[in-house]
Amino acid sequence: MNILNKEQLRATDQHTIQVQGIRSWDLMERAARELLKAITREFPHGEFSILCGPGNNGGDGLALGRMLKEKGINTQVFLLESPKYSEDNLENQKLLEEFEVFNLEKLPELWPDSIIIDALYGFGLRTGLGIEWKALFEKIEGRTCLAIDLPSGLLADELTTSPYVKADIVYTFHCPKKAFFAPEHGIESFEIIDIGLEKVGDGNYQYLADVHLLLNQPSRFAHKGTLGQALLVGGSKGMTGAIDLATKAALRGGCGIVKVYGPGCTPDLPSEALVQRDINLEYIKQTPTIDAKTTAIGIGMGMSHNGQEALLEFLSVLPPIPLVLDADALNILAKHPEKIPTGAILTPHPKELDRIVGTSKSSFERWEKAEKLAKKKGIYLIVKGANTHIFFPDGKILVNSSGNYGMAKGGSGDILTGLLTAILAQGYPIEKALPLGVYLHGLAGDIAAETLGHDAMNAGDILTFLPDAWKLLRRRACTTSKYPRRSTEQRELL
């Protein structure tokens, strides 16, 4: 799903009107009808106070008000006094029998228990709102508030530091807006409302959807050689947990063989993994034989001088296979950015990225720097967090749609590294492997949160539910249930 900026949204709107032979008013009716469904489904017993602005966002609010009233739902509608209203706004004013006009000196008298619907401004806002809006926004703060398209005052594509509505749920049309992904804005919940806009090509900024379409179907004749070999390199004295988690994730990642190279102190790992230990006890000193389809390095390597030397030596002898660099490898490379290999996959969390590109004043600045770095160095950057962003060397950016705050526990990132390495080992091209791995990891986290709750779940639970996440994706792709070649025994097991 393309993530569109406000200019692209306007163009999509116009294109839809032309192609579908409808009026912009029809689109507003469609938007209001879909909003009506979503809101009454979520709040079947609510009464509503709608605040409408002068543009088309306000028009949506007026149309929704009319539809709520027609359904016999208690609704009060307020319209901001303005010298100029949009055409569709005026049209909707005519169709609504009763509404009150308000201004910032004469604030609306809201019912005490109603749900507020914010339809003041959408993506049409040119600049942030002034402080004169604070009194109104404070009046509705603390009440249940639903924003139409965007919380009013929030700019769709940039950092907003001026006042905006604090909404509990944003019902946003067609696609999420860039501003929703910035932690600074605190957008906790948004729901995408499909209003049947025409798709205008594949943009270079996308929200992950339909990830199951990326799945390969291994052959019935597959063997451990054809399913690929992954090599994980990492661990150091006192930091062996990370390689343990990464190994377990790789073993649930679908590849044929998982190899691990660590220092002598590497603990016992699951017996399915082929573990090779360095002659040195506390840290990796030698370069392992790299006999694998893909490799990941860095996990719990430590920042000792010896660890740094080993990493740089390893990079200098690496054959051209996909390379995942995580954790300490990133910290080491932050000191030697010229040594970051072209084509490598780096998986930093924001702090690790800051060590490479310098600190940023906002998420927007960090995203810009990540985009530039990926292009300049020809690398793939997976910047982790809520809505992990994947930056490609050609400028494409994918934003993850799975995952939750229950995953914000130590070790979650190590699991992603192991999983990505295993997926790459199977021969998935990087362009497919990264979204597939990032999405699956989040999906396993979502199933863990659903089953165990966000509070109690830990990183290991992402591993526990990885099989369910794979199965869910396979079911979506219909690749498990349709094959006639399944034996009777296999069918009975289903």
Ligand SMILES: NC(=O)C1=CN([C@@H]2O[C@H](COP(=O)(O)OP(=O)(O)OC[C@H]3O[C@@H](n4cnc5c(N)ncnc54)[C@H](O)[C@@H]3O)[C@@H](O)[C@H]2O)[C@@H](O)CC1
């Ligand atoms: N895909 C689409 O394009 C659709 C858009 N719709 C709605 O239309 C909205 C966009 O409508 P508009 O383009 O009319 O824009 P808005 O309704 O977001 O805002 C426009 C109004 O804000 C005023 N304004 C702009 N900057 C201001 C500022 N800094 N301070 C105070 N006032 C300011 C303008 O003078 C104008 O009156 C969307 O957010 C959505 O809610 C829907 O009707 C359905 C389809």
Ligand SMILES: Nc1ncnc2c1ncn2[C@@H]1O[C@H](COP(=O)(O)OP(=O)(O)O)[C@@H](O)[C@H]1O
């Ligand atoms: N609030 C959140 N919502 C969704 N995913 C999250 C959230 N917080 C963390 N995660 C995910 O958990 C993982 C944490 O990785 P990282 O910070 O490297 O952890 P660690 O170094 O402890 O392994 C990332 O994949 C990240 O996307």
Ligand SMILES: [K+]
């Ligand atoms: K709004």
